[in-house]
Structures are given as C-alpha cells and as structure tokens.
Amino acid sequence: MSIKFKNVTKEYKTGTNSFYALKNVSFKANEGEIVAILGPSGSGKSTLLNILGEIDRATDGEIMFGDLNVSKLSDKELTKYRRNNVGFVFQFYNLIPNLTAFENIEVAAELTKSPLKIEEVLEAVGMLQNKNKFPQQLSGGEQQRISIARAIIKNPKLLLCDEPTGALDYNTSKEVLELLDKINKMYGTTIFIVTHNTSIASMCHRIIKLRSGQITDVKLNKERISPKEVEW
Amino acid sequence: MILNKRIKRVLFQNKMQYIGLIFLVALSISLYSIFGSLASNFNEATDTYNNKTNIEDAKFLTLKEVDINKIEDMFNVSLEKRYEVDVDFKESTIRLIELSSEINKPLIIEGRMIKEGEIALNPAYAKANRIKIGDVISLGGYEYLVSGFVSIPDYIYPTKSLTDLMADPTKFGVAIVTSKDIKKYGDLTYFYSIKGDISNAKKYIDSEYKILMWQDIKDNLRYTLAKKKIEQLPQLAVKIPLLFLSLTFILLFVLLKRIIKLEIKEIGTLYALGYTKSEIQRHYLFYPIIISIFGTILGTLFTILLQKPLTDYYVFYFNIPVSPNVKYNFLLYGLLESVLILSLSAYVASAKLLKYSPTTLLRGKVEKDKIPIFANINLSRFKFKNKRIIEGIFKNYASYIWYIYSINTSSCWLCCKGFSRRID
Ligand SMILES: Nc1ncnc2c1ncn2[C@@H]1O[C@H](COP(=O)(O)OP(=O)(O)OP(=O)(O)O)[C@@H](O)[C@H]1O
Numbered sequence: 336m337s338i339k340f341k342n343v344t345k346e347y348k349t350g351t352n353s354f355y356a357l358k359n360v361s362f363k364a365n366e367g368e369i370v371a372i373l374g375p376s377g378s379g380k381s382t383l384l385n386i387l388g389e390i391d392r393a394t395d396g397e398i399m400f401g402d403l404n405v406s407k408l409s410d411k412e413l414t415k416y417r418r419n420n421v422g423f424v425f426q427f428y429n430l431i432p433n434l435t436a437f438e439n440i441e442v443a444a445e446l447t448k449s450p451l452k453i454e455e456v457l458e459a460v461g462m463l464q465n466k467n468k469f470p471q472q473l474s475g476g477e478q479q480r481i482s483i484a485r486a487i488i489k490n491p492k493l494l495l496c497d498e499p500t501g502a503l504d505y506n507t508s509k510e511v512l513e514l515l516d517k518i519n520k521m522y523g524t525t526i527f528i529v530t531h532n533t534s535i536a537s538m539c540h541r542i543i544k545l546r547s548g549q550i551t552d553v554k555l556n557k558e559r560i561s562p563k564e565v566e567w
Numbered sequence: 568m569i570l571n572k573r574i575k576r577v578l579f580q581n582k583m584q585y586i587g588l589i590f591l592v593a594l595s596i597s598l599y600s601i602f603g604s605l606a607s608n609f610n611e612a613t614d615t616y617n618n619k620t621n622i623e624d625a626k627f628l629t630l631k632e633v634d635i636n637k638i639e640d641m642f643n644v645s646l647e648k649r650y651e652v653d654v655d656f657k658e659s660t661i662r663l664i665e666l667s668s669e670i671n672k673p674l675i676i677e678g679r680m681i682k683e684g685e686i687a688l689n690p691a692y693a694k695a696n697r698i699k700i701g702d703v704i705s706l707g708g709y710e711y712l713v714s715g716f717v718s719i720p721d722y723i724y725p726t727k728s729l730t731d732l733m734a735d736p737t738k739f740g741v742a743i744v745t746s747k748d749i750k751k752y753g754d755l756t757y758f759y760s761i762k763g764d765i766s767n768a769k770k771y772i773d774s775e776y777k778i779l780m781w782q783d784i785k786d787n788l789r790y791t792l793a794k795k796k797i798e799q800l801p802q803l804a805v806k807i808p809l810l811f812l813s814l815t816f817i818l819l820f821v822l823l824k825r826i827i828k829l830e831i832k833e834i835g836t837l838y839a840l841g842y843t844k845s846e847i848q849r850h851y852l853f854y855p856i857i858i859s860i861f862g863t864i865l866g867t868l869f870t871i872l873l874q875k876p877l878t879d880y881y882v883f884y885f886n887i888p889v890s891p892n893v894k895y896n897f898l899l900y901g902l903l904e905s906v907l908i909l910s911l912s913a914y915v916a917s918a919k920l921l922k923y924s925p926t927t928l929l930r931g932k933v934e935k936d937k938i939p940i941f942a943n944i945n946l947s948r949f950k951f952k953n954k955r956i957i958e959g960i961f962k963n964y965a966s967y968i969w970y971i972y973s974i975n976t977s978s979c980w981l982c983c984k985g986f987s988r989r990i991d
C-alpha cells in the first residue's frame with residue numbers, strides 16, 4: 336500500500352499559544368518499502384507515526400492510503416481501518432500483562448477475519464518455545480519479538496514501529512531489525528521505523544528526516560545494506 | 568474475547584482488593600435483604616395477628632353491669648367481659664388476665680396454650696425474671712405451671728398503666744390464666760372489650776349503663792406504640808440499608824474507577840490495536856458483574872445465617888410471632904442494583920478514559936498535573952519530605968476528602984445503629 340502525506344499539520348494549543356508538532360509535512364512512500372523516520376528528540380517523529388497509524392488525528396492536511404483518503408474517515412471507520420490494516424510496535428512493547436505470549440498475539444488475531452497462523456508467526460519471530468510465558472517472564476528483546484508478532488499477526492499492510500530497538504542492547508537490536516527485514520520480505524509489508532539512530536536508516540529503502548516538525552530531507556537509499564551489516 | 572482470559576488472573580493477583588469489594592457488596596446486600604424480609608414478614612405477621620387474635624375496637628368500663636347478650640342482639644357488635652388482677656412476684660408485678668374466648672384472643676409464641684392450673688407469660692418479662700417453660704411459680708398463694716409464652720393483643724407493648732410510655736419487663740409482666748383460676752382471687756377488676764359497629768352501641772351503652780372509661784384501640788398505647796414501631800420498621804428496613812447500599816456503591820464507584828485508571832496503558836494499547844470503545848468497555852464490565860455476583864452469593868449466605876437470629880431479636884422486642892423467612896426478591900433487587908450501579912461505574916470510568924486519544928492513553932497518564940490549591944501557602948518551614956507529603960495531600964484533596972467522608976459516614980452509621988439498639 337502506498338502512502339501519501341500532503342501538507343499534514345499537527346497543532347497543539349496551550350492556552351493562547353499554539354505549538355506545531357508537525358507543520359506542512361508532505362511525502363510519499365511506496366508499497367513494500369521500509370521507511371526510516373529520523374530526527375532529534377521532540378522533532379515530531381512519534382507524532383507523524385501516530386497520525387500515520389490513525390491513533391492520532393492531524394489538525395490539517397490530507398493522508399492517502401493507496402486511493403483511500405483516510406483524513407476524511409469518521410472515528411469509527413478509522414478504528415475499523417486500523418483494525419484491519421495497521422500493526423503497531425511500541426518502544427516499551429506494551430504487551431498486556433496477565434496474558435501469555437500466545438494469548439497476547441491472539442488478542443490481535445481476534446480482530447481480523449483472516450489472520451496469519453499464530454504458530455507460524457511465533458516461529459518467524461523465534462518465540463515458539465516461549466509461547467506460554469507471561470510478559471514478566473520474558474526479556475526485553477523477547478517481549479519486543481512478541482510485540483512484533485502481535486503487530487503482524489493480522490497481516491497488516493502497514494507496520495509502524497516507534498523506536499523498536501530503543502530499549503534494547505546492540506545484539507538484540509540487530510536481531511529485531513533482522514526480523515523486521517524478514518517480515519518485509521516474507522509478507523511484503525510496508526514498514527515505518529522511527530529512530531534516533533542514523534545507522535538503522537542504512538537498512539531502509541527510504542529515509543525521512545525531521546526537524547522541529549518539518550521535513551528537512553526525504554531520500555531513497557541507493558546503497559541499502561542488510562541489517563546484519565548495520566553497525567553503531 | 569481472549570482478553571477475558573485475564574479477568575481470572577487479574578482477580579487473583581489483586582485478591583485482597585477484590586475480596587474487600589465483594590465483602591462490601593455482600594454486607595450491604597445482606598443488610599438490605601435481611602431488613603427487607605424482616606419488614607415484609609412483620610407486615611404479614613401483624614395482619615395475621617390481628618385476624619387471629621380478633622383484636623378489640625375499644626375497651627370500656629361502666630357504672631352498672633352491662634347486659635352482654637342484649638347489646639350483641641341490638642347492635643352488630645361482639646362484646647366480652649374480661650377479668651384481670653395484679654399479683655406480686657418477687658420484686659415485680661404480674662397482671663393476670665383472664666383467657667378470653669372471642670375478642671383479644673392471646674397467641675402462644677412458644678410452648679402451648681394453658682389449661683387449668685397453668686400460666687403463660689409475655690416473653691420479655693419471663694426472660695427478665697428468668698422464668699422458663701415448665702417452671703412452677705407461686706402467685707398470691709396459688710401455684711401455676713408455666714406452659715408457654717404468650718402475646719396478648721391489647722398488651723403487645725406491656726405497660727403497667729394505660730398512660731405509661733415505656734415498658735419495663737423487669738418490673739411488670741402480663742400473663743393469662745383460665746377463668747376458673749382467676750376467680751380464686753379477690754380484688755378482681757374487669758373491662759369490657761367490644762368489636763364491630765361500635766359508634767351506635769357506645770351511645771346506647773352510655774345512656775343505659777353510664778360509661779366511666781372508654782378507650783378506642785387507636786388510643787391504646789400498648790397497641791399503638793407497638794404498631795408505630797412495627798410500621799417504622801419497613802421504613803428503617805428499606806431506607807437505611809438502601810442508604811448503606813448506595814454508600815457502598817459510591818465507594819465502589821471510586822475504587823473501580825481507580826482500578827480502571829491503573830490500566831490506562833493497556834486500554835491505550837488495545838485501542839491502538841484496533842479494539843473499539845464498546846469492545847473495551849465490555850471487557851471492563853466483567854469486573855463489576857463478577858463482583859456483584861460473588862457479592863450476592865456471599866450476601867445470600869449472610870442473609871440465611873442472620874435472618875433467624877435477627878428476627879428472633881425483633882420478635883422478642885415486639886412480642887408478635889414472625890416467620891424468619893428470607894424473602895429472596897430482596898436479594899434479587901440487591902443483585903440487580905449492584906450489577907446496575909457497578910456496571911454503570913465501570914462504564915463511566917472507562918468511558919471517561921476512552922474519550923482520550925490512544926496516544927494520550929499510551930503515555931499512561933491522562934490528567935494534567937493539578938495545580939495545588941494551596942500552592943501559595945509558604946511551606947518553607949517544613950522539611951523537604953514533609954513538604955512533598957503535604958503537597959501530595961492537597962493535590963489529591965478531592966479524593967482524600969471523599970475517603971474521609973465516606974469512611975466516617977459508614978462507620979458512624981454502623982455505630983449509631985449499634986447504640987440505638989442497645990438503648991432500646
Ligand atoms: N499532547 C501534547 N500536547 C502538547 N505538545 C505535545 C503533545 N504531544 C507532543 N507534543 C509536542 O510535540 C513535539 C513532538 O513530539 P513527538 O513525541 O512527536 O517527538 P519525537 O520526535 O517522537 O521525540 P522523541 O524522540 O523524544 O520520542 C514535542 O515537542 C512534544 O512536546
């Protein structure tokens with residue numbers, strides 16, 4: 336699914352002041368791409384991703400998913416759209432406590448008519464042996480794998496990851512990146528990765544740079560390397 | 568929903584909290600149903616009591632002896648003459664009353680009806696003076712076997728004089744003996760009891776026999792005081808536990824809101840995953856429903872255990888036979904009310920959170936930091952740690968005031984209830 340942002344603005348009003356978390360952001364991304372969103376803290380990366388994932392509303396502008404203008408949808412329609420098409424991976428995993436790894440994935444699987452097989456996805460993220468463990472019993476990297484499994488179980492067209500390696504060490508981070516790359520190849524999922532880490536961008540097809548809510552640079556990555564080779 | 572698998576685990580993890588909530592629900596539901604059943608049983612009991620005993624419409628005394636048959640023939644009334652005599656027993660007085668056959672028929676509460684040489688006393692007096700069924704007591708030179716305890720309709724609340732307001736069971740009691748036995752005593756007094764179409768009869772009796780004393784049943788404190796207390800009972804029974812029930816639910820409302828608020832992040836995650844508001848709310852509705860159901864089960868148990876002792880207590884006090892049946896409709900009301908109110912509170916609490924966007928919820932905090940109302944108070948005199956505590960208290964002033972208020976009110980209520988009982 337191709338993505339198009341046209342003059343997207345997010346404004347926060349505090350009293351009489353207004354603050355633009357995003358200002359006239361426009362870009363395009365093609366189906367099946369891995370897109371990196373880079374920028375310093377507070378530049379609006381998460382805001383952009385959340386608007387992309389329909390869990391936050393833009394103040395102004397137009398968002399197209401393929402031929403569908405999602406900025407025109409009602410809240411209900413958005414939820415329905417999100418439910419079928421968007422997967423989220425959070426920085427702090429956000430697994431539901433009191434549910435096993437398997438059940439956490441099931442919770443998301445339940446939402447769509449034709450989810451992937453839970454076992455298959457667990458296998459893909461290398462967590463099959465941990466399926467009956469509770470989140471508290473898993474390491475951060477393992478939790479993030481489950482979180483990725485949960486995001487892709489509904490075979491979303493769009494997978495959004497906000498600092499997916501932000502809480503992980505170097506080796507685990509690389510494993511997670513490899514996993515994302517593998518998913519992109521296996522299912523053709525369009526993936527957005529928000530990160531501070533410029534090195535991660537080198538494994539992506541497209542790189543969007545943000546500063547103070549505005550895009551400073553969008554470029555295609557011609558010398559794309561595999562996540563194994565990413566170093567920092 | 569797979570999500571509901573966590574309910575059992577969440578309940579187990581926060582056992583104490585939920586057990587507390589269930590207990591609170593159980594307590595108020597059982598209070599409500601016990602008093603409700605009691606009131607309803609009392610109402611039924613007074614109706615059957617009045618029917619069975621054929622209570623008088625008035626009692627009177629005349630200058631000349633009344634011709635009973637003549638008046639009964641002339642008017643649509645029944646009339647009966649009943650002897651009574653006061654005798655001493657230890658430090659107290661017992662009023663012996665002739666066993667009547669038509670009006671004011673005594674009702675045996677425990678034991679059996681008297682025969683010649685036997686006596687039945689009002690239970691409060693018997694208890695106060697440690698007289699048991701089967702005892703033999705001597706009154707004015709004659710011995711009687713105590714055959715049972717009795718309730719005399721025009722002496723439900725047995726005061727010594729017609730104008731007394733308080734009954735003192737240690738000092739004064741009433742008892743029935745047969746006509747034959749009572750006639751053994753000298754100094755007998757008597758009253759006529761009349762029932763039926765009394766207004767014309769009264770005029771005629773006054774002109775023929777000269778009425779010295781006339782008392783309608785509605786002016787008889789021995790009857791009306793009891794009646795008033797019995798009538799108050801349903802009000803007390805329904806209103807106070809209802810108040811308590813509402814109070815409990817307000818408390819639960821706050822607690823449930825807090826519990827749900829602790830799950831902001833989970834709600835945000837589910838929301839982001841694509842769960843709809845109503846799906847999320849349905850999940851959270853399980854908690855109040857479970858609390859209500861277990862609360863009601865426990866409350867039913869309490870009710871079954873406590874209904875009889877409580878009924879006995881009141882029966883003893885009012886001197887009327889009352890069945891200790893549990894009226895299960897009260898438990899049903901309690902359950903419905905509990906489900907309704909608790910679900911509503913879960914609904915309101917979750918609805919309030921779901922107003923926020925998933926991003927806000929995912930941040931795990933929805934409230935802006937409150938600006939303490941007393942921010943201007945100079946706290947520099949206090950140590951840093953104390954300052955934080957004081958600030959914290961003022962920040963959450965609303966909830967603290969609420970907690971203090973609700974704890975106070977409920978404990979006050981319980982204490983007052985206990986005290987007033989003791990005073991009675
Ligand atoms: N609810 C809000 N109200 C006001 N301002 C907000 C709100 N949410 C975000 N902002 C502001 O919008 C700007 C962009 O925030 P955003 O979270 O998108 O940054 P980010 O690039 O993801 O930063 P980080 O790398 O630290 O996660 C920040 O300056 C933030 O303070």
Ligand SMILES: [Mg+2]
Nearest residue numbers: 380381382497
């Ligand atoms: Mg961010």
